[in-house]
Amino acid sequence: xxxxxxxxxxxxxxxxxxxxxxxxxxxxxxxxxxxxxxxxxxxxxxxxxxxxxxxxxxxxxxxxxxxxxxxxxxxxxxxxxxxxxxxxxxxxxx
Numbered sequence: 001x002x003x004x005x006x007x008x009x010x011x012x013x014x015x016x017x018x019x020x021x022x023x024x025x026x027x028x029x030x031x032x033x034x035x036x037x038x039x040x041x042x043x044x045x046x047x048x049x050x051x052x053x054x055x056x057x058x059x060x061x062x063x064x065x066x067x068x069x070x071x072x073x074x075x076x077x078x079x080x081x082x083x084x085x086x087x088x089x090x091x092x093x094x
Contacts, residue, residue, distance in 0.1 A: 002034040006041070018045070039074055049074075053082060 006014035
């Protein structure tokens with residue numbers, strides 16, 4: 001379980017830790033769950049993306065469909081499902 005393990009790091013250190021994490025996960029054949037507010041990181045990593053809002057799963061995508069998603073697509077899905085804009089610039093701009 002990786003709970004925002006790059007949240008308090010500067011961009012260079014966050015990239016280093018992300019790369020190390022990917023390497024360890026792949027080499028060890030681990031199944032991991034990564035919690036992040038960084039939507040680009042959520043898109044770039046892993047084989048499945050589960051978006052939650054207010055404690056509810058609102059979007060679940062995996063495989064090829066996940067790989068095709070862009071940040072704009074993800075924000076559109078949030079607006080479509082919740083009927084409102086995503087409120088955190090930090091999650092979008094990280």
